[in-house]
Amino acid sequence: MSRKLEIMQALIAAWSRGDIDGALSHMSDDIVWHYAVAVAPPLKGKVKARKFLEGFKARITEVNWRIFDYAEQGDRLFVEGVDEFRSTDGHVVATPYAGVLEFSGDLICAWRDYVDVGVMQAQQEGAAATTWVTELIARPALPAKAV
Secondary structure (H helix, E strand, O other), rough: OHHHHHHHHHHHHHHHHHOOHHHHHEEEEEEEOOHHHHHEEEEEEHHHHHHHHHHHHOOOOEOEEEEEEEEEEEEEEEEEEEEEEEOOOOOOEEEEEEEEEEEEEOEEEEEEEEEEEHHHHHHOOOOOOOOOHHHHHHOOOOOOOHH
């Protein structure tokens, strides 16, 4: 397994535990994070990333974020997966995504998530996932990093 994927999986494990500091420990202080490319402006810096994660954490109760596949090129890690969580009002939200992470050493310095926010919003409002989304996210995920 690649070092970059191990770092990403450690970040996922921290987030799944609700450990914001643990998740942030894998990001550089000057991270530029496009959490929804083309939908919202990027978060610049750990302070803004923390604020975003704290707000998001307040709206969810369970996390089942999975990576299906990955590739590397230089300092970049490309991932395909599903961001799945349960909202505090009980809705299961499962959104397929692709992400590109850039590294400076062992820290993520840039992150771009490509996600259909409409799929996420519909499920947050109580709509069921479509058949094709359900099939897409039912694929086997990579083994999670043991933490």
